[in-house]
Amino acid sequence: xxxxxxxxxxxxxxxxxxxxxxxxxxxxxxxxxxxxxxxxxxxxxxxxxxxxxxxxxxxxxxxxxxxxxxxxxxxxxxxxxxxxxxxxxxxxxxxxxxxxxxxxxxxxxxxxxxxxxxxxxxxxxxxxxxxxxxxxxxxxxxxxxxxxxxxxxxxxxxxxxxxxxxxxxxxxxxxxxxxxxxxxxxxxxxxxxxxxxxxxxxxxxxxxxxxxxxxxxxxxxxxxxxxxxxxxxxxxxxxxxxxxxxxxxxxxxxxxxxxxxxxxxxxxxxxxxxxxxxxxxxxxxxxxxxxxxxxxxxxxxxxxxxxxxxxxxxxxxxxxxxxxxxxxxxxxxxxxx
Amino acid sequence: xxxxxxxxxxxxxxxxxxxxxxxxxxxxxxxxxxxxxxxxxxxxxxxxxxxxxxxxxxxxxxxxxxxxxxxxxxxxxxxxxxxxxxxxxxxxxxxxxxxxxxxxxxxxxxxxxxxxxxxxxxxxxxxxxxxxxxxxxxxxxxxxxxxxxxxxxxxxxxxxxxxxxxxxxxxxxxxxxxxxxxxxxxxxxxxxxxxxxxxxxxxxxxxxxxxxxxxxxxxxxxxxxxxxxxxxxxxxxxxxxxxxxxxxxxxxxxxxxxxxxxxxxxxxxxxxxxxxxxxxxxxxxxxxxxxxxxxxxxxxxxxxxxxxxxxxxxxxxxxxxxxxxxxxxxxxxxxxxxxxxxxxxxxxxxxxxxxxxxxxxxxxxxxxxxxxxxxxxxxxxxxx
Numbered sequence: 172x173x174x175x176x177x178x179x180x181x182x183x184x185x186x187x188x189x190x191x192x193x194x195x196x197x198x199x200x201x202x203x204x205x206x207x208x209x210x211x212x213x214x215x216x217x218x219x220x221x222x223x224x225x226x227x228x229x230x231x232x233x234x235x236x237x238x239x240x241x242x243x244x245x246x247x248x249x250x251x252x253x254x255x256x257x258x259x260x261x262x263x264x265x266x267x268x269x270x271x272x273x274x275x276x277x278x279x280x281x282x283x284x285x286x287x288x289x290x291x292x293x294x295x296x297x298x299x300x301x302x303x304x305x306x307x308x309x310x311x312x313x314x315x316x317x318x319x320x321x322x323x324x325x326x327x328x329x330x331x332x333x334x335x336x337x338x339x340x341x342x343x344x345x346x347x348x349x350x351x352x353x354x355x356x357x358x359x360x361x362x363x364x365x366x367x368x369x370x371x372x373x374x375x376x377x378x379x380x381x382x383x384x385x386x387x388x389x390x391x392x393x394x395x396x397x398x399x400x401x402x403x404x405x406x407x408x409x410x411x412x413x414x415x416x417x418x419x420x421x422x423x424x425x426x427x428x429x430x431x432x433x434x435x436x437x438x439x440x441x442x443x444x445x446x447x448x449x450x451x452x453x454x455x456x457x458x459x460x461x462x463x464x465x466x467x468x469x470x471x472x473x474x475x476x477x478x479x480x481x482x483x484x485x486x487x488x489x490x491x492x493x494x495x496x497x498x499x500x501x502x503x504x505x506x507x508x
Numbered sequence: 509x510x511x512x513x514x515x516x517x518x519x520x521x522x523x524x525x526x527x528x529x530x531x532x533x534x535x536x537x538x539x540x541x542x543x544x545x546x547x548x549x550x551x552x553x554x555x556x557x558x559x560x561x562x563x564x565x566x567x568x569x570x571x572x573x574x575x576x577x578x579x580x581x582x583x584x585x586x587x588x589x590x591x592x593x594x595x596x597x598x599x600x601x602x603x604x605x606x607x608x609x610x611x612x613x614x615x616x617x618x619x620x621x622x623x624x625x626x627x628x629x630x631x632x633x634x635x636x637x638x639x640x641x642x643x644x645x646x647x648x649x650x651x652x653x654x655x656x657x658x659x660x661x662x663x664x665x666x667x668x669x670x671x672x673x674x675x676x677x678x679x680x681x682x683x684x685x686x687x688x689x690x691x692x693x694x695x696x697x698x699x700x701x702x703x704x705x706x707x708x709x710x711x712x713x714x715x716x717x718x719x720x721x722x723x724x725x726x727x728x729x730x731x732x733x734x735x736x737x738x739x740x741x742x743x744x745x746x747x748x749x750x751x752x753x754x755x756x757x758x759x760x761x762x763x764x765x766x767x768x769x770x771x772x773x774x775x776x777x778x779x780x781x782x783x784x785x786x787x788x789x790x791x792x793x794x795x796x797x798x799x800x801x802x803x804x805x806x807x808x809x810x811x812x813x814x815x816x817x818x819x820x821x822x823x824x825x826x827x828x829x830x831x832x833x834x835x836x837x838x839x840x841x842x843x844x845x846x847x848x849x850x851x852x853x854x855x856x857x858x859x860x861x862x863x864x865x866x867x868x869x870x871x872x873x874x875x876x877x878x879x880x881x882x883x884x885x886x887x888x889x890x891x892x
Contacts, residue, residue, distance in 0.1 A: 175836070179684040182756070186688055190695040198794040208790075223708075226793055230703035231715065233696045234764055240737075241730060241761025242722050248733035259736065298530075305527050308520075315527050317877065319534045324873035325866045326822030328841045332848065332862035333537045336544070336855060344569070346555055348855070350540060353556050382534065387884065394885055414519075443726050446824045450845050465728055466825070469735070476732050483728040494724045501720045 190233070197229045246487075252480035259476045267481040277482070280459045284489075286373055287380075287444060287460065292437040294381045296430060299388025303396055304418060306389075316393065320386035327383070327446035334379045335451060338365040369457040376458060379447050384440065388433045395429035396422060435493050442489050461486050538866075541859040548660040549856035560659055567610050567654050572635065575643035584638045591651065592633040603629040603653040610652030621649075629653065665860040673851075675861050677835050678843040682821060682868075684752060685831070685839055689759035690816045694809055696760070697767030698775075702797050704768065705776035706783060716772070722765040731829050734758065738830065750832040758830050759823070763816050770815075770886060774808035775801055811883025814876050818869050840865045 205218035205225075256263045271277050302319060306312035322330060339349030340362055347353045352362035366372045399422060407421045423430070445462035452458045454467065465482040468475050544557045551560065570591050578585050592598065602611035605621060613619040615631040625639040627649070637649065670676040703709070704716055742749030778801065786796050802809075824841040831837045833846070844861050851857045873880060 175680060175684055179688065179752070182753070183688050183691055186692045186756070187695065190692070194695070194699055194794070198792070202792070222792075227703045227707040227709035227712075230699040230707065230793075230797075234700035234768060235715075237696065237757070237761050238719070238722065238764055241734065241758060242725060242765070243718075245730035245733035246725060248736075249729045252732055302527070302530055305523050305530075308523050309527060312527070315531050317874075318531050320877075321538070321870070321873065322534060324818055324822075324869040325538070326824070326841050326869070328824050328844050329822075329862050329866040332844060332858050333541050335848070336540055336859060337537055339855070341553075346553070348553060348556050350536070350556065350558070353558075382537070385534075390881055390884055439724050439726075443728065446841075446845075449824070450848055462726075462728055462825075465731075466828075469732060469829070476736070480732050483726070483732065486726045486728050490724050490726055494721050497724060498717050498720050502717065 193233065194229070197232075198226070201225055201229065249480045249483050249487075252476050253484050255477050255480075257475035257477050263477065267477045270478060271481050271485065276454075276459060276464060277461075279457060280454075280461045280464045281485070283373055283458065283460050284442065287377060287441045288438060290374070291377050291380050291384070291441045292434045294377075295384040295388045295437050296392075296433050298381070298385045299390075299433065300392050300423075300430070302385070302389045303393035304422070307393065307396065316386075316389060320390060322383045323386045325383065327379075328450050330379050330383055331447050331450040334375075334382070335366070338375060340364040366451055366458075367456045372452065372456055372458050376447055376451055379451075380441070380444060384437055388437065391429060391433050392426065395426040399425050435496070439490060439493060442486055541862050544855060545665055545860040545863045546661045546663065547665075547856070548662055549665065549854075551660055552855050552859075560661075562659070567652060569607075569610075570651050570653070572637060572648040572651055574646045574648045576646070577648075578643050581638075584640060585642050587635075587637040587643065587648075589635060590633045591629070591635060591653070598633070598655040600629060600631050600633055600653050600655045603651060605650060605652065607650075607652065611654045615653075627651075665856045666864070669857055669860045669864065673847065673857060673861065674835055674838075675840070675843060675864055678838055678840045679864065681837060682840045685755055685759075685827065686817055686820045688752075688756045689763075689820045690813055692756060693760045693763045693767050693816060694813060697764055697771050697812070698802065698805065698809065699797065700764075700768050701771035701775050702793075702801055704772045706801075707793060719765050719768050723769055725765075727762060727825060730762070731825075735829060748832075750830060750837065752831075752837075755826065755830045758826055759816075759820050762826065763819065767812050767816070770812050770883060771805065771808055773886060775805055778804055807879060807882060808886070810876065810879040811886070814872060814880045815883055817872060821869055 201222055205221045207215050207219045207222060210218065252259050253267055254262060254264060256266075302316070306315050309315070325333070337350045338352075339347075340352055341347055341349070347356050347362050349362075351365065356362055365375050368375075403421055403425070404417060407417050412421070443462050444460055445466060448454060448458060448460050448463045449466065454460070454463050461482055465479050465486070468479040468482060540557050543560055544552055547557065547560050572587055572591070573589060575587075577589070578587050580586070591600075600615045602614050603619075604610045604612035605619070605627070606612070613629075615629060618626050618628040621627055623639070623641070625637070627635065627637045629635045629651070633655075635651075637643075670679075704712060704719075738749045738754055741747075782800060782804075783796055786800055791799070822841065824845060827839045827842050828845075831839065831842070833842065838846070840861075844858075844865050847858060847861055
């Protein structure tokens with residue numbers, strides 16, 4: 172263990188030192204190759220120009236190399252692998268996609284993912300908005316927001332344990348130590364094994380993600396609400412609008428753009444949801460989702476990379492519209508700069 | 509938001525109540541595992557954690573032994589024993605024989621059950637049941653009793669999971685993964701962000717578009733090719749394919765698009781005059797970056813560092829693909845997932861391990877919340 176700590180510290184020093192050495196050294200080398208000081212006239216101008224051509228690439232070089240290896244190449248490779256067999260050696264055409272169309276597990280996963288997509292972003296945004304509006308009105312709103320924001324720092328696995336403890340079911344005659352079953356028993360209901368109830372268990376898993384992500388929606392929307400010009404609210408009050416009308420007709424339309432951003436961010440997260448399903452049910456009892464199914468195929472029986480890659484492509488296809496929209500928005504905003 | 513909508517007392521009161529309910533729902537689950545992790549492991553299963561501060565008094569039901577256990581004494585038939593058997597002793601305050609009146613008789617008193625049958629249950633759980641006639645049937649007398657155990661809090665669970673369940677080792681592994689994977693991307697991203705914000709070169713606009721596109725590419729797209737690549741490199745050089753170096757670089761790669769995006773939008777917003785006056789003074793881009801841009805960018809660097817730290821510390825997927833599951837490599841999240849499988853019902857182990865897993869993020873989060881929120885706002889409200 173001591174050796175491990177030592178090697179970790181060693182690596183940090185090497186890694187950071189290496190980065191510093193690279194950036195400093197490469198720039199020094201460039202200055203020496205094309206000196207701009209100590210030379211005069213056209214030589215200096217030419218050298219400055221050459222420096223200007225090379226230096227940006229020294230700056231973006233390392234990032235570009237890592238991005239290429241870890242993201243750009245894999246995207247292309249995954250696409251290619253989805254046309255290959257399980258070992259990734261021979262070309263099988265569209266066989267994996269044909270399998271994808273027929274496989275009941277995959278169909279179940281897509282349906283569940285759609286269910287997640289329909290519920291989680293909407294619930295997070297809605298709850299986040301409500302809490303943002305309410306906490307703005309009270310003196311202890313900041314503390315309340317802090318506490319609701321807190322689950323965002325908790326890992327999905329940690330959150331799964333937290334909620335599994337709430338959903339815990341103990342056999343008849345035993346004391347129910349899970350909060351949910353205890354409450355239900357208190358009101359005369361029948362305790363249930365919540366996470367193995369087909370269909371409804373999806374919602375019990377979704378609650379975990381909603382619990383984590385509502386804080387995110389709340390913070391973003393709260394800052395957007397503060398940006399609303401007060402005159403519009405005052406005018407509405409003078410015109411005799413009630414709080415609900417002010418909320419729906421004055422506030423919400425003005426922060427529509429932010430709502431869209433929150434919604435899409437959570438949508439992408441939902442498409443990738445993996446940890447919660449793995450730890451709570453591992454896809455049993457009809458709760459499978461795409462990301463967990465893919466992980467399953469990556470390692471099941473030595474792994475089937477063709478089918479795994481095909482599932483990854485399905486997730487990617489769902490993300491592409493959001494990606495295009497993001498790039499368009501960014502181009503619009505940074506167009507000048 | 510100075511306009512107070514709904515000025516009546518009732519509606520203001522309603523807002524307080526509503527927020528209180530939300531806060532309760534959002535904090536009680538975490539409180540549950542914190543409290544449980546400090547409880548005695550027998551008490552965790554004996555009563556709900558919300559009862560843990562009360563000298564937990566609960567009504568339980570049991571059966572006395574069947575008639576086969578009876579003995580004869582002074583011409584009477586007697587059943588004797590202790591309802592707790594050899595288990596943990598608790599204090600009985602009252603008992604009864606009907607479900608409708610489970611605490612009809614105080615402990616120590618003798619209850620008349622009719623037909624000359626008497627039952628005495630003492631506070632320590634010992635009981636004597638006597639009858640002039642022989643007991644019959646193979647099901648013993650139903651018994652209800654109210655028992656109480658004093659609350660017992662302990663740090664034993666923490667000692668157990670840290671030292672015998674391997675959580676302590678996993679904690680070190682998580683730190684080993686997280687710190688380099690947080691530090692390495694910062695420098696690389698900062699240089700790239702500066703170049704993309706303030707230097708002119710062909711292909712810059714395309715590069716920015718690519719990075720914004722990569723921002724949302726699902727991690728899943730990278731896993732299989734990288735797994736193959738790592739296996740290939742491992743075989744080629746005869747080294748293990750699951751290494752700390754591998755996961756540091758993987759986290760660096762996955763974190764870079766967000767890092768560059770976040771840093772670029774901040775650095776691009778720095779005042780142009782500062783850069784230009786430095787340039788006129790003869791400073792090179794490298795000098796401008798190191799002496800002016802880096803110090804000015806501290807807040808955004810801190811924001812990114814917190815994000816990356818939380819993301820890497822909390823990650824399960826990347827760790828499960830690129831690291832082994834042996835004790836020298838398994839990180840906290842993966843270990844917790846493994847414990848859920850192997851220690852499914854041992855809540856003292858699970859709640860304690862979970863709390864150790866989340867304590868570092870919570871500390872980071874609470875102490876640096878300002879930077880975290882700033883990064884969140886800059887990162888998701890595009891151009892904001």
